[in-house]
Amino acid sequence: VRAVALDPAMVDSAESTLQAVFLFEFVLRAWSAQFSLKYLKSPVALVDFAAILPSLESVTGAAATTALRPLRLFRLLRL
Numbered sequence: 001v002r003a004v005a006l007d008p009a010m011v012d013s014a015e016s017t018l019q020a021v022f023l024f025e026f027v028l029r030a031w032s033a034q035f036s037l038k039y040l041k042s043p044v045a046l047v048d049f050a051a052i053l054p055s056l057e058s059v060t061g062a063a064a065t066t067a068l069r070p071l072r073l074f075r076l077l078r079l
Contacts, residue, residue: 019055026052 026048033039 019052022048023052023055 026045029048030040030045039045
């Protein structure tokens with residue numbers, strides 16, 4: 001069996017693109033619900049936020065991002 005090598009730059013680019021899509025979708029859903037607290041407390045919104053949270057490394061810092069990385073598994077719940 002032959003292993004496929006992935007270019008790390010391509011993986012980073014794909015990850016950034018997917019994070020942007022998740023963030024855009026979260027903001028669009030919150031906006032369509034008029035940013036109501038009822039929606040923001042809903043399980044769907046909380047799972048979306050938990051999936052987005054690790055990508056905010058510029059705000060949270062690298063150490064916090066590493067600690068929050070397991071939260072990316074919440075994306076699987078959305079599928």
